[in-house]
Amino acid sequence: xxxxxxxxxxxxxxxxxxxxxxxxxxxxxxxxxxxxxxxxxxxxxxxxxxxxxxxxxxxxxxxxxxxxxxxxxxxxxxxxxxxxxxxxxxxxxxxxxxxxxxxxxxxxxxxxxxxxxxxxxxxxxxxxxxxxxxxxxxxxxxxxxxxxxxxxxxxxxxxxxxxxxxxxxxxxxxxxxxxxxxxxxxxxxxxxxxxxxxxxxxxxxxxxxxxxxxxxxxxxxxxxxxxxxxxxxxxxxxxxxxxxxxxxxxxxxxxxxxxxxxxxxxxxxxxxxxxxxxxxxxxxxxx
Amino acid sequence: xxxxxxxxxxxxxxxxxxxxxxxxxxxxxxxxxxxxxxxxxxxxxxxxxxxxxxxxxxxxxxxxxxxxxxxxxxxxxxxxxxxxxxxxxxxxxxxxxxxxxxxxxxxxxxxxxxxxxxxxxxxxxxxxxxxxxxxxxxxxxxxxxxxxxxxxxxxxxxxxxxxxxxxxxxxxxxxxxxxxxxxxxxxxxxxxxxxxxxxxxxxxxxxxxxxxxxxxxxxxxxxxxxxxxxxxxxxxxxxxxx
Numbered sequence: 001x002x003x004x005x006x007x008x009x010x011x012x013x014x015x016x017x018x019x020x021x022x023x024x025x026x027x028x029x030x031x032x033x034x035x036x037x038x039x040x041x042x043x044x045x046x047x048x049x050x051x052x053x054x055x056x057x058x059x060x061x062x063x064x065x066x067x068x069x070x071x072x073x074x075x076x077x078x079x080x081x082x083x084x085x086x087x088x089x090x091x092x093x094x095x096x097x098x099x100x101x102x103x104x105x106x107x108x109x110x111x112x113x114x115x116x117x118x119x120x121x122x123x124x125x126x127x128x129x130x131x132x133x134x135x136x137x138x139x140x141x142x143x144x145x146x147x148x149x150x151x152x153x154x155x156x157x158x159x160x161x162x163x164x165x166x167x168x169x170x171x172x173x174x175x176x177x178x179x180x181x182x183x184x185x186x187x188x189x190x191x192x193x194x195x196x197x198x199x200x201x202x203x204x205x206x207x208x209x210x211x212x213x214x215x216x217x218x219x220x221x222x223x224x225x226x227x228x229x230x231x232x233x234x235x236x237x238x239x240x241x242x243x244x245x246x247x248x249x250x251x252x253x254x255x256x257x258x259x260x261x262x263x264x265x266x267x268x269x270x271x272x273x274x275x276x277x278x279x280x281x282x283x284x285x286x287x
Numbered sequence: 288x289x290x291x292x293x294x295x296x297x298x299x300x301x302x303x304x305x306x307x308x309x310x311x312x313x314x315x316x317x318x319x320x321x322x323x324x325x326x327x328x329x330x331x332x333x334x335x336x337x338x339x340x341x342x343x344x345x346x347x348x349x350x351x352x353x354x355x356x357x358x359x360x361x362x363x364x365x366x367x368x369x370x371x372x373x374x375x376x377x378x379x380x381x382x383x384x385x386x387x388x389x390x391x392x393x394x395x396x397x398x399x400x401x402x403x404x405x406x407x408x409x410x411x412x413x414x415x416x417x418x419x420x421x422x423x424x425x426x427x428x429x430x431x432x433x434x435x436x437x438x439x440x441x442x443x444x445x446x447x448x449x450x451x452x453x454x455x456x457x458x459x460x461x462x463x464x465x466x467x468x469x470x471x472x473x474x475x476x477x478x479x480x481x482x483x484x485x486x487x488x489x490x491x492x493x494x495x496x497x498x499x500x501x502x503x504x505x506x507x508x509x510x511x512x513x514x515x516x517x518x519x520x521x522x523x524x525x526x527x528x529x
Contacts, residue, residue, distance in 0.1 A: 164397070170389040171398055178385045181347050182399035183373030183446070 004257050005136035011253020012246065013142055013211065016149030017043075019245025020204040021226045022233060023153055024197035026241040027160070029230075030173040031193040034084055034095035039226070040219025041103040042198045045072045046205025047214045048110065051121055061124035061210070068206045069199035076198030080191050103220070110216035118213030145207050152203065153242045156196075160238050169193060228271040234281025244282065298361055299324050300450055300481050301346065306355035307505075308338075308345045315341045317505040318355070323450075328472065328482045330492040333502035334528060339485040340382055342502065343452045346483075347379040348372045359450070374402050378448035382455045382485075384439040386427040392419060395427040395438055399446045406447035415471055416441050433464035440471065451475070452483045457491050469494050489527065501526045 021039055028036045049071050050064035059067065079102065087095045127141040160166040172179040172186050180186040205219070212218060233244030248267055256263040274282060299322035306319040316338050323329045331339045345353045348369035357365045364372050373379070378399070387395055396412070396419065413420040416437040422430060430438060436456055443451060453472075457465045465488075472482060472495045486492040492499070493516055501509040503526065511519050 167390055167394040167398060171387045171394075174387050174389055175385060177349050177369070178379075178381060179398070181349050181369040181373055181379050182443075183370050183402050184400060185370050 002136060004254075007253040007257040008250065009136070009138070009142060009146075009253070010256070011250040012146045013249070014252060015246035015249020016146050017204050017208060017222060017245075018226055018229045018249050019153050019242045020149055020200050020207075021222070022230045022241040022245050023156055023238065024200040025226065025230050026233075026235060026238060027156075027200075028194055028197040029235045031169065031190055032080070032084060032088075032095070033092070034087065034099065035092055036197065037096055037099040037223070038079070038102040038106070039099075039198075039201050040221075040223030041106040042072055042076060042219070043201040043205040043208075043222065044110065044214075044216060044219035045075065045106065046202025047121070047209040047218060048114075048205075048216075049202065050206045050209050051119055051214045054121070061206075064206050065203070069202040072202035072205075073195040073199035077191050077195040080194040084194065085187070085190070103223075107216050107220060114216055116215065116217060118215045118218075121209035121214050123210040141210060145211070149204070149207065150246075152200070153245075156200065157238050157242060225267055228267045230281075231271050232267075232274045232281060234283045237281070237283040240281070240283025300360060301483065302356075302358045303342070303346065304356040304358075306342065306345055306353065306357060308341055308350045308354075309352040310341070310350070315350075315505055316345065316353075319345075319502070319505070319507050321500045321507050321510065323481060323483050325481055326476070326479055327497045328476050328484060328495050329498050329500065330484045330486050330489075330496040331500050331502050332486060332489055332492065332523070332527060334526075335487070337502040338505040339502050340454055341505075343379065343454050343483065343485060346372075346452065347377055373399075373446075373448075376402055376448040376450055378443035378446055378451050380439045380443055380451065380453045380456065382458065384435050386430070386435045386438055388426065388428040390427050391423070392425050392427055392430065392438060393423045396423075396442050396445070399442050401445065401447055403447035405449070407444040409445070412441045412444060415444075415474070433460050433467075436460060436464070436468065437471075440468070444475070449479070450481045450483070452485075454485045455487060456484070457486070457488050465491055487527075489523065 021043060025036055025039055028034060046068045049068035050061070053059040053064045053067060083098060084095065087098060123141045127144050130137050130139045131143070160169055168179065168184055168189060172184070172189055176186045208218070229244055229248050230241065232248065233240040248270070251270070252263055252266055255266040301323040303319055303321050306316055307314070308316040319338065319342055321329070331342060333339050341350060344350045346357055348364065348367055353365065355365065356363065359372070359375060359377060362375065364375065387398070390398065418434050419438055419441060422434065427438065428435070440453065440456065456468050460468070469491060472484070476482060476495070484492060484496065493513065496513055498512050499510060500507045509522065509526065
């Protein structure tokens, strides 16, 4: 039973990263119509940003949680202004190729300086240790990651679905030309949206650093599964990406317990099944 | 409601000179000339595909390639981006209405930002369009065609823009709704709004318009005042093919 709960927790942790990343992908796809293959590299940059802050400036985990998403978000906005914006209106393939190329370059640069092995990043003192819940032992940091990710996901959902700013965003996703003709600076909003999606990825990177270490290819491994999550959940649905992210993490964890051989493939098997039955994804709108 | 602007008459609110516009490679407007004075309702008439909608879209800046001169409030807006043009007080209600499916009625209504003081309050809008008040929480596109048209007009009245461009506001609507839209336009005119209207339904247009311009093959080929309408009826039938 202990092992089941442990796998369930691992599933929730992975689910947190899936949710944060696929949420960013969904927001970016909705606004820019770009399948952002650079997302994994930007997640990795978030973790490295935390690592640099600690080792070069002495700023620890808590400041990194705020600074890294902003720094990487700004990097993302520069990418959008200088490259991605020129792809507006073109086929998805161009955006996919460009962002895939960006991911390879960014990962290559980091690999050149840091190799492929992991750099350690300590759990902050406040979140060290664990709690005995009676039925299982819960490492506090892991509990924090799950709760904090959930809060960030729900806050993002609230921002997009329930606020004035979110209404601009949803409207611009539907008809950017008309929204602009009402006096809203849509190109600037697109840049900020890309920054937001990228910032979420960087935040996930910081959260992941104490658990998975900091590695140049940490995002490359993760992003393939995240894309499967996005395909299953359906591109463009905010709540859909959050729920699917957490649910698939848990399903993966449970598979590890009941049938470990399939744990690496279960997400992709589900993806194939969903594509066969409902090609727009479980919660997706028709393109 | 807000005070009516002074009717100067001397300088038009909108002056379009020799406007040419392209959709990609296809040349749609070949030299459009007209002007709209403060407080007037001016109607562009013409057959399908004559270039009326493209003219409105060029004024609000959402046609990529345009040349010639468009001046609004004596400022050249020919090359301005559409968000800047909107912020100067040009409000646009598109033919397809542009109600957002992912927004509810309230969000649709509040979407266009206030560009200057003096717009209608929500209460004044509900007085004009009582239906909208009852449906505030419905999804925007769940409204009937008439209600969607009212919503599309209502949301630009909030912004404080005093120059409205309405593209075929009566298209596909029941006569009783058309009548209500007609009353609304008349009311807005009496409040001092300046309105540029595109219509195929010239019987409707004749109930609200001060002046007409005839658009054909991307050019303005004729223009006359409402008082000259009867005298021009034969010509009009030829132009419009009715």
